[in-house]
Amino acid sequence: MKIFKPLIVLTIAALFLQCDALDDLTKFDLDYESSVTIPSNSLVNLPFTIETPAMQTNSESVFESNNTNKDLIEDISLKSMRLTITTPADKTFSFLESIEIFISAEGVDEISLAVLNPVAANATGVINLDTTNADLKEYIKKDSFNLRIQSVTDEVIDEDVQIDILSVFAVDAKILGI
Numbered sequence: 238m239k240i241f242k243p244l245i246v247l248t249i250a251a252l253f254l255q256c257d258a259l260d261d262l263t264k265f266d267l268d269y270e271s272s273v274t275i276p277s278n279s280l281v282n283l284p285f286t287i288e289t290p291a292m293q294t295n296s297e298s299v300f301e302s303n304n305t306n307k308d309l310i311e312d313i314s315l316k317s318m319r320l321t322i323t324t325p326a327d328k329t330f331s332f333l334e335s336i337e338i339f340i341s342a343e344g345v346d347e348i349s350l351a352v353l354n355p356v357a358a359n360a361t362g363v364i365n366l367d368t369t370n371a372d373l374k375e376y377i378k379k380d381s382f383n384l385r386i387q388s389v390t391d392e393v394i395d396e397d398v399q400i401d402i403l404s405v406f407a408v409d410a411k412i413l414g415i
Contacts, residue, residue, distance in 0.1 A: 263410040265303045266316060267377065268403065269294075272323070273386060275398040282334070284389050289402070291381040305410040313374040316407040318351040322362040324399035330360035332398075334391040338366065342379040350384070350404075377406060 271289045278285075300306050318338065322328045335354035341347035350373075351366035376382045384402065 263305065265408050267294075267296075267299060267313075267406040267408055269406070271384060271402045271404075273400050273402065275388075275394060275400065277394045277396050277398075278390075281390055281393060284387060287386045287388075289384040289386075291383055293381050294377055294379060296378055296380075300408075300410075303408070303410070307378045309411045310374050310378065310408060311411055312372055312407075312409045313377045314370065314407050315350055315368040315373060316405045317403075318366045318368060318405075319403045320364050320366065321401045321403070322398060323401050325396060327362075328398055329362050330356055330364045331358055332390050332392040332394055333360070334389040336364075336366065336386065336388040338402075339385040339387065340373065340376050340382055341385065342376045342382040345375050345379070347385065373406060377408075 269292055271292055273287050273289055275285075275287060296307060300310070320330070320336075322330065333353075333356040335352075335356060337352040337354070338350045339347050340350045348371055349369050350371070351368045353364060353366045356364065384404075
């Protein structure tokens with residue numbers, strides 16, 4: 238009987254480890270790219286807003302390629318958001334005082350997605366925003382979503398600034414549909 242108890246404990250532990258391994262198989266990332274142009278202006282310390290064009294999610298096909306479907310999605314969260322200045326090449330984000338990005342989709346209220354406040358005075362041409370812990374599955378399951386950028390500058394912008402946005406979403410689906 239003494240040998241039987243450790244064997245049961247080992248069997249149960251092995252089952253839990255296998256469940257964790259299965260759970261990891263149902264997790265994957267979705268990458269979305271967009272770009273916006275911040276127009277030149279002479280306004281400083283005043284908020285401005287820019288919206289991205291609607292971003293197609295292609296969620297049905299992406300979920301299918303990851304052996305799941307939208308009904309099996311448990312959670313989608315923003316893993317990272319990186320902004321990169323593409324034009325002018327030597328421009329840095331030091332012209333920004335703060336930036337916040339919101340997400341919206343048809344039939345779903347707009348919420349904050351990522352923020353950086355303050356933006357460092359010595360920021361480079363690439364910044365990573367702090368993400369929220371919001372559950373975004375209702376946004377990504379839609380056919381498309383929009384991003385809205387709200388920002389405040391602390392310097393005059395003397396030429397248009399082109400910015401690429403890379404959003405990486407972490408998706409967690411149910412194991413075997415249960």
